[in-house]
Amino acid sequence: MNYKIITFLIFFISILTVAQEKEYTEIELSIPTNSVTINGTLLTPNSSEKNPLVIIIPGSGPTDRDGNNAMMKNNSLKFLAETLSAKNIATYRYDKSALSYSKEAIEKIDTLTFNTFIYEAKSVINYFKKTEKYSKIIVAGHSQGSLVGMIASQNKADGFISLEGAGRSxxxxxxxxxxxxxxxxxxxxxxxxxxxxxxxxxxxxxxxxxxxxxxxxxxxxxxxxxYNPQEEIAKLAIPILIINGSKDIQAKVIDAELLHKAAPNSKLFIIENMNHIFKEIKGDLNENMQSYNDSKLPIMQNFSDKISTFVKDLK
Structure with missing residues (x-):
């Protein structure tokens, strides 16, 4: 192999290395609350600007910051956070509190109520508000986290995003x-x-x-x-984005429409062929179910683009 070829290969490899570098900084961040310490991941864009922050609240069950649990791994929330952070939007996603208790305090899980989740979300919002590092703070709640987020956002957040959230009690x-x-x-x-x-x-x-x-x-x-989601979302005096997928088998399109009707100031997007975990489904129910345990299948770009546009348009 001659000198020119070696030089070219070194140059080519260096270009690939630069291209693969992340456009954001990732750190583990724990936030204390009255019930338990919340553990999560903060992604901060590599820019000198003051960026908006999206706080991502997971759905029901023992769901972690990435959107996974013991029965499924799809990385839905992880992909969402990384996609937004690559678009100059900071993100913080966290584990459900049930995953944060020590072995010694595990019995406390039985004392958890829905209000516990709301108080924890408020603590997370307050933590970031006090830092004064972000241009805007937006709450994005997925599934059960939609109701948690819309309640926690009242008089605290600059914007709210409902992701596949229920519109009925x-x-x-x-x-x-x-x-x-x-x-x-x-x-x-x-x-x-x-x-x-x-x-x-x-x-x-x-x-x-x-x-x-x-x-x-x-x-x-x-x-x-x-809690009635329609009543709670109607209390928000901030910009609202409501997103649902046409292939969602858990939260129906009618739920998104009911939320939109209850909050006339909201924007509603029904994304064709998107399921509950933001993945594109072109086939049948079997394909839909299999996606819940596909950790490599990406989320839909149209989905993340809608969120990015909403966040950057906030005044």
């Missing part, structure tokens, strides 16, 4: 899901949620419903069920 959604999956349990489910709405726990019910209404989780459901 939990009782209506639970009854609808049971009706679709096990119609013969619909009547009993309705009776249970009626009691939960009154603040009462239920001791006896069909064992087939135990995973949904076990006694330990009922206090959490009671605290969640009292």
């Amino acid at each position: 939990l009782d209506k959604i639970l009854v609808e899901q049971i009706e679709l999956q096990a119609p013969f349990l619909k009547e009993e489910t309705q009776k249970i949620v009626t009691e939960l709405k009154k603040g009462n726990t239920v001791d006896e019910f069909n064992p087939m419903l135990i995973s949904l209404f076990n006694k330990q989780i009922q206090p959490f459901l009671i605290s969640w069920i009292e």
Whole structure:
């Protein structure tokens, strides 16, 4: 191999190395709250400008900052954060608090309520507001995190983004899901949620419903069920972006439309062929379900572009 070829290869490799360098700085950041220390990842664009910050709140279950849990790994929130940060938008995404308890304090998980999540989100927002490092602070809540985020954002954030969030209260959604999956349990489910709405726990019910209404989780459901997303989003006096995918099998398009109707100042985008975790689905239900455990399948560019435009247009 002659000298010119060697020189060219060295030059080519150096170009690739530069091209692969991240356009942002990544650090692990823990934020104390009254309940537990929240653990997350802050991505800061490599620019001298004062950038906007998007705080990403994960959905239901023991979901981590990347959008994953023990049963699935799709990196949906990780991809979203990285995509936005590469567009000069700082991001902070964090683990659900259930993942942050030590082995010694694990029993405290049973005391968690929906309000706990709201207080934790408020603590995160307050932390970044006090730093005064960001031009704007925007909250983006995914799925269950949408309701958490819209409540936490009141009088605190400069903008709110609902990502595949419910537009109806939990009782209506639970009854609808049971009706679709096990119609013969619909009547009993309705009776249970009626009691939960009154603040009462239920001791006896069909064992087939135990995973949904076990006694330990009922206090959490009671605290969640009292919030109506349409009422909460109507309280926001800030710019709002609502995004839903046409292939979402968890949060329906009607939910996004109900949120939009309740907040006339909001912008609504229904993204064709996008599912609940922001992935493009061109096929059937099987393809949709498989995407939940595909950690390499990217999120849709049209999706991240809508968010980027919304954030940068904020005055």
